[in-house]
Amino acid sequence: MKEIAPTRESFAEIGAATDRLLTGLTGLRDADVHGPSRLPGWTRGHVLSHLARQAPALERLLEWARTGVETPQYADRGARDAEIAAGAGRPAAVQLSDVRERAAHFQHVIETLPGPAWQATVRPFTGELCTPQRILVIRLRELELHHVDLDIGYGWHDIPASARHIILADVLSYYAEAGGVPDFTLRDSEGELLGRIGAGGPVVTGTAANALAWLAGRSGGTGLGPAAALPALPPWL
Template sequence: MKEIPPTPESFGEIAAAADRLLTGLAGLDDADVAGPSLLPGWTRGHVLSHLARQVPALERLLAWARTGVETPQYAGREARDAEIEAGAHATAATLVAELRASAAHFQRSVEELPAPAWQATVRPFTGELCTPRRILVIRLRELELHHADLDIGYGFADIPDSARQIVLDDLLGYYAAAEHVPDFVLSDSEGALLGRFGTGGPVVSGAPAEVLAWLAGRTTGSALHSTAELPVLPPWL
């Protein structure tokens, strides 16, 4: 379960990811936003609506850490999905403005969170107990993966190394703790070990961007090399 410290460098990673996304959205019109994303059943509007509405949800966890009063991220999956759907059909200008404002608000929220709150325990929607340091990882992960999901010319290979490593470490940690993960060894294209799951199994290797895309369920792993049949991973999230 990946966490990163609340440092200027960590805050900078999130701000830079948001800036890259907002830059990529320049010039998108209403037809572009209504078009399909790479996520089944979601338009680009759904992806943008999710990213904007994720901020108040994550800030509810920050409020929990700051006050000690349990404040769930969402009331439930139905409430989360309804929020996303409600905003998904707005104009491109509205969605981009919401995303810009929410990104700036999140940045202020984490940079102003009191030091003791960073040690508090909260529980995100996904169920794990963690400190707000994990919220930084979640936000960075969502910005980077969903930027690629928008299919606007930004792919996994475009994620800067430092940000990609944080997201990759997060997914590796997830699969290390998940059930029903087949046995295999994962390495990068240079042979450096990335993870060992179970005992034995094939050695799967590839460029970090391709490894990340596969672990995140965004590709079939066809660009990876495996010494035997490529393992079938259980669904992520």
């Protein structure tokens, strides 16, 4: 699974993704927040509640790394889902304030985490053993993908190349380790290699943005080709 070093540049990448999200949320009304997102069964309020609640959940893993005391991200999936649902119906102003404050606190925590803690071993909700360096990838991924999921004018091609490169590598690493994934090679529109699963299979071509949408389960392969050669992928996460 993808990890990134806890550098000034990594922290700035997460801070910039947060700023883009908060800028996009400016002016949202209650009716907008209660309207549907691009995720089936979730309103924009569900997405915002998830982003707000995810920050302290990831901080629990960072506390685990700092102290050595096991502190799970969530008690279980039911507790996670209940937290999201509980906050989904709040007014827009409350939602936005929550996202902003939680994101600011998370940014402070990562920027002040002691050096040795970054080499500790923790286990996120998804089950893999990793260092807190993976938590930086998870937060960046969630900020960017859910910004698109909110359906507020931010699309796959709006994700900056630096962030998209990290997220695409993370999603590809998931498929490389998952079972039942057919072989394929992924290349961008200029023929540059984006990733490879297995040793054979079809060559899928298109923009990195369209490839990420497809791999993340948000697209059936729009903009990628040849359409007849697109492999059927198992669900991501």
